[in-house]
Amino acid sequence: MVPSGFFAEEFFNKYHGQRPVSPITSYVEGKMYSQTFHDFELEPLISEEGSDYSVDGLIEANSKYHEETEKHIGSFSALESKTSEMVDGYFPDSRRPILITIVHTGEDSETEKQIFMPELENTTVIKYKIKTEKPIKIRHTPIINSRHFYETSSMDSFSIKQDINKNEVNIYPSNIDRLIKILIKDSKYKKNEYWEEKNYSIDKDRNDSFIDYNLKIGTFEKIIKKSDEYYLVCSIEDKKHENYDKIYKTEINKKKQLLLKAGLTDSFKKLILSSDNFIVKKGDGNTVIAGYHWFSDWGRDTLISLPGLTLVTSRFNIAKQILIELAKYCKNGLIPNVFMDKKSDASYNSVDTSLWFIDRVFQYLKYTNDVDFLIKIWPTLTDIIEYYKSGTDYNIFMDKDFLISHDPGLTWMDVKLGDFYPTPRSNKAVEIQALWYNALIIMSILSKKLGETDNYFYLSEKMKDSFNFSYDKQYDVIDKRDLSIRPNQIFLSSLDFNLINLELQSKIVSTVEKELVTIFGLRTLSMSDVNFKGQYISNYNRDLSYHNGIVWPWLLGQYIKSFVKITLSEVSLTARRTRPSSTITRVSRFRAQTLNRVPSTATVPSEVCTTN
Numbered sequence: 001m002v003p004s005g006f007f008a009e010e011f012f013n014k015y016h017g018q019r020p021v022s023p024i025t026s027y028v029e030g031k032m033y034s035q036t037f038h039d040f041e042l043e044p045l046i047s048e049e050g051s052d053y054s055v056d057g058l059i060e061a062n063s064k065y066h067e068e069t070e071k072h073i074g075s076f077s078a079l080e081s082k083t084s085e086m087v088d089g090y091f092p093d094s095r096r097p098i099l100i101t102i103v104h105t106g107e108d109s110e111t112e113k114q115i116f117m118p119e120l121e122n123t124t125v126i127k128y129k130i131k132t133e134k135p136i137k138i139r140h141t142p143i144i145n146s147r148h149f150y151e152t153s154s155m156d157s158f159s160i161k162q163d164i165n166k167n168e169v170n171i172y173p174s175n176i177d178r179l180i181k182i183l184i185k186d187s188k189y190k191k192n193e194y195w196e197e198k199n200y201s202i203d204k205d206r207n208d209s210f211i212d213y214n215l216k217i218g219t220f221e222k223i224i225k226k227s228d229e230y231y232l233v234c235s236i237e238d239k240k241h242e243n244y245d246k247i248y249k250t251e252i253n254k255k256k257q258l259l260l261k262a263g264l265t266d267s268f269k270k271l272i273l274s275s276d277n278f279i280v281k282k283g284d285g286n287t288v289i290a291g292y293h294w295f296s297d298w299g300r301d302t303l304i305s306l307p308g309l310t311l312v313t314s315r316f317n318i319a320k321q322i323l324i325e326l327a328k329y330c331k332n333g334l335i336p337n338v339f340m341d342k343k344s345d346a347s348y349n350s351v352d353t354s355l356w357f358i359d360r361v362f363q364y365l366k367y368t369n370d371v372d373f374l375i376k377i378w379p380t381l382t383d384i385i386e387y388y389k390s391g392t393d394y395n396i397f398m399d400k401d402f403l404i405s406h407d408p409g410l411t412w413m414d415v416k417l418g419d420f421y422p423t424p425r426s427n428k429a430v431e432i433q434a435l436w437y438n439a440l441i442i443m444s445i446l447s448k449k450l451g452e453t454d455n456y457f458y459l460s461e462k463m464k465d466s467f468n469f470s471y472d473k474q475y476d477v478i479d480k481r482d483l484s485i486r487p488n489q490i491f492l493s494s495l496d497f498n499l500i501n502l503e504l505q506s507k508i509v510s511t512v513e514k515e516l517v518t519i520f521g522l523r524t525l526s527m528s529d530v531n532f533k534g535q536y537i538s539n540y541n542r543d544l545s546y547h548n549g550i551v552w553p554w555l556l557g558q559y560i561k562s563f564v565k566i567t568l569s570e571v572s573l574t575a576r577r578t579r580p581s582s583t584i585t586r587v588s589r590f591r592a593q594t595l596n597r598v599p600s601t602a603t604v605p606s607e608v609c610t611t612n
Contacts, residue, residue, distance in 0.1 A: 098255045098273070108133050116251045120281065123235035127248055131227045140220040140232060142182055143196070145212070146173040149294050152212040155195045162217060164189055171217065183233040187222040205537050262313040275309050279318060285325035286318050290338075298338045299326055300412060303356040304554060311367050319364050320373055326357060327380040333387020334396075351396050351410040354384045355435035359495065362442045374446060385443055385456070388436070401470070402463035403428050403478065404436045411488075413524065413547035423547045428478040431491040433467055434499060441497040467499050474511060485515045485526035487555045493562035506566045512559055521553035 104111045109132040117124055130136070146158045163170040167187045171180040195213050203210035222230065231244040241247055255273060262272050278289050282297065288309060290301035302322060310319035329336045329346050335357045337350035358381055365374060388404060391397035395407045408424035409415075411432065415422050440460035447454045467478070474489055476482045490512050492498060493505040500508075515526040524547045525532050533545035 098252055098259075109136055114248075116248065118241075118247050118251065119254065121235070121237050121239075123233065123237055125244060125247065126232045127229065127244075128232065129229045130224050132224060135223065135225045138222045138224060140184060140187075140222075142169070142171075142217050142220075144171060144173065144180070144215045144217055146175055152209045153214070155213050157213070160193075160215065160217065162191055162193075164191065167220070169218070169220075178236055181233075181235050181237075182220075183231075183235075184220045184222060185230060187220045189218055189220050191218040193217050206542060258313075261315070264313070272313055275313070278305070279309060279315075282325055285321040287322060287325055296339050296344070299336045299353040300350055300356060302326070303335075303353065303360045306360050307363050308557075311363060316364070316368050316370075320368075320370065323357070323361060323364065323373075323377065327377055330354075330380050330383060332392045333384045334392060334394075335384075348393060349410060349414070351394065351404065351406040351429075351432055352412060352435055354388070355432070355439045357381075358384060358439040358442055359435070362446070362496070365446075371449070374450065378446075378450060378452075381443060381446070385439070389459075399428075401466040402459065403466060403470075404432050405479075406432065413486075413488075415543045415546045417541060417543055422544050425477050425482075425488075427480060429488065430471075430476055430478060431488040433463075433478065434491040434495055437463055437467070437499045438495040438497045464499050471500065474508060484529060484531075485511065486524060487512060487516050487522040487552075487559070490522070490555065490558045490562055493565060494558035502566065502569055505562065506570075509559070509562050509566050513563070517556075517559060518551050520556075521551045522555035522559060523549055523551050525549045 099114045099116050102113045102115075104113075109130065112129040112131075114127040114129075115124065116127075128138075130138075144160055145153055147153050158173050158175040160174065161172040163172075167185055167189065168181060168183040169189050171182070172178075173180070194216055196216055198212045198214055200210040200212065231248075233241075233244070255276075258276060259269060259272055262268070264272065277292075279286055280289055280297075281287075287297040288302040288305055289295060290298040295301075303326075306319055306322060310316065310322070326335050331346075331348060333354060334348040334350070335354045336346035336348055337353050338347050339345065340347060361374070361377055361381065364370070388396060389398045394410055395405070396410070397405055399405045405427050406429070408421045408426035411423075411425050411429045413423040413425055437460055440456045440463065444454050444457040444460065447456060470478050473481070473483060474485075476484045476486045476488055489508050492500050493508055498505060512522065515528070516523040527534065527549070529548075532549040533540065534549045536542050536545050536550055538545070
């Protein structure tokens with residue numbers, strides 16, 4: 001029997017499609033001061049550059065994706081007293097720790113946990129700092145599972161072999177050729193295997209498989225006679241470390257250097273440290289994990305997040321490596337939409353990813369003016385434009401009206417249920433036209449910078465005239481005259497170069513603010529629409545709501561950029577009418593510092609500048 005007082009820490013390992021998992025269930029003997037937080041859900045996450053990660057929360061996992069997380073090491077944590085009362089568990093924000101830190105307090109003791117992963121290792125380390133006035137006994141119980149994150153295990157899914165060596169246990173799951181090592185120095189381990197059923201409430205609500213079986217393998221027991229520190233290590237690496245204090249200090253210093261390099265104020269500290277978890281190594285370069293716990297790297301997501309993850313934080317070399325890595329996979333003018341989870345094969349079913357690629361090259365150049373990089377990447381950029389003009393896969397082509405046409409399910413609203421697209425948005429989606437025009441103007445600027453023939457500006461003017469002729473109302477899909485109020489129209493204002501005038505941009509910002517803005521992001525459809533679905537999990541297939549009302553946070557950035565642009569333009573216009581020239585100068589300076597700036601060496605056509 002597992003004692004009533006315990007806290008669970010789970011460690012997970014990611015492999016190609018399947019992984020062994022080693023959670024640790026632990027409890028502290030002795031009476032604890034109790035304080036309940038039954039509805040308190042916390043799940044801090046860390047990673048290392050090799051795409052492995054660790055998760056730690058303060059309550060039990062309620063989804064198999066959080067309990068058994070593919071290709072990564074992870075953990076979650078909850079702490080109960082021996083009388084089953086929940087004790088205080090908190091993050092000491094006042095101390096602003098640079099590593100994830102969780103503190104559990106009691107009458108006679110305090111347990112502080114700091115969680116980290118050594119760089120480029122599939123290893124999770126938890127540093128325990130115990131403060132106690134009298135001897136206490138701490139027990140850690142590993143829990144093993146070995147499966148893909150979409151699956152669940154039964155009691156006959158796998159077996160294990162254990163090799164015990166003093167304070168270390170080596171675990172060999174039968175269904176994968178991997179070794180899990182768990183180490184707690186100066187502890188005693190006692191083998192005791194038994195299966196335990198686990199039900200995942202969220203997966204049950206999703207009508208997904210939710211009954212899982214985990215294997216508890218035994219218990220580490222450690223006596224703490226007085227205040228002390230020690231490390232719990234879970235790894236699949238062959239190497240052994242003798243000095244975890246040194247690794248701990250190295251990790252602290254690495255994060256301090258990251259903050260120092262970013263050069264931002266303390267208010268951005270948590271964002272910088274959190275964002276670092278999404279940047280991982282891929283081959284000789286870098287990529288971005290689209291989302292934990294189960295997404296791999298997606299081209300679109302990588303490019304959308306690139307400025308915030310790498311440019312604002314001054315990680316310019318990583319930004320360059322991400323772009324170079326994506327360019328390697330460019331095929332028929334298309335940058336991959338996604339690298340599949342199990343085999344990492346590239347899929348190209350996206351019409352916007354390649355256009356985002358051109359924009360992100362431009363954003364990188366605005367920060368670095370890296371001409372050598374531009375020369376290297378130029379063939380990829382020209383390939384994208386030429387294939388979009390002449391036609392490429394998924395029926396992506398420039399139509400006679402100079403707008404880009406495409407098949408259904410190729411925009412970011414790409415859900416597909418069998419052969420049905422809840423949000424098909426085929427032919428001429430509005431943000432694709434915005435991105436196409438933006439890309440043409442960027443190519444015009446960059447061609448001049450390289451001394452190449454500008455084959456792009458004339459085309460952009462033709463495209464702009466055609467778009468404005470057709471865009472007599474705020475359509476979501478131009479040729480279908482789709483008047484659904486969706487956030488995609490905001491891209492007509494948020495990008496650097498815009499198809500429409502400021503008056504229409506202002507109207508779009510007002511519409512989005514009225515119909516779609518929430519404090520968490522933008523709704524994907526107006527609440528007034530008959531197709532609006534405001535709940536992700538309900539009595540319909542959840543994917544029907546994915547882009548039909550559900551709020552997406554990333555869109556808020558596009559709205560804010562547009563709002564600031566329009567507001568500053570209006571302030572600037574008012575200043576010119578009513579204020580002295582000094583006020584106009586201050587507004588112009590503020591606008592230049594707030595909005596994106598083009599490279600000083602680039603020549604921007606005057607016709608373009610009037611719309612910014």
